[in-house]
Amino acid sequence: MGLHALRFRLVDSPTSLGAKRRALRAAWLSDTFPSLADMTVLDLGGRVESWAHVAVRPAHVHVVNLEPLPTDLPDWAEADQADACELPKSILSRDYDLVFSNSVLEHVGGHERRRRMAEAIRGLGRAYWVQTPYRYFPVEPHWVAPGMQFLPVSARVVMARRWPLAYSPGKSYAAAIRQVLTTELIGRTELRYLFPDAVIRNERLLGLTKSIIAIRRQ
Known part of the structure; x- marks a missing residue:
């Protein structure tokens, strides 16, 4: 088996270890927020299709991403092309039940931009869930x-x-x-600094912390 095929089997395929970890994380999200199915969610840096296949889907999902976004959206979703660290007033003026971000914080470009994104997250949502890979896990995930x-x-x-x-x-x-x-992985100290009102949870693999999640409940 070629190494690129090995990566597909480990990380990228629908039946890969990575896909199973993402499914477990989605289940953890719905367990953390039992009313998720009734929530309005702002997803910073995500994709609409990611929400189409989860076991519990929010009532409404607003996806914001720098990438070009789909124009044919389901009735439960909306999408905007924007920078999560410099959100337009049309988004900043809104209020969401939950702000969600998965493996985005490490890509925004330095501490100051992470601070701006964190400030927006804390102000926009009554609750939030911000996951990022842990810097000190022995394998760089990307x-x-x-x-x-x-x-x-x-x-x-x-x-x-x-x-x-x-x-x-x-x-x-x-x-x-x-x-x-x-791509700049961070540790617990910076995540606590960015989200001082959050509980920091560890997502583990083989007993080691693989990613860290800042969570504030409603």
């Missing part, structure tokens, strides 16, 4: 590379281009360094 997050930028760029378990090995230097510089 490249499935042991210890990659602790290497100098130059070494991470080489791995982003050549590591066979990356999403697309062989990419250009410009694409690799852009991806490396916009």
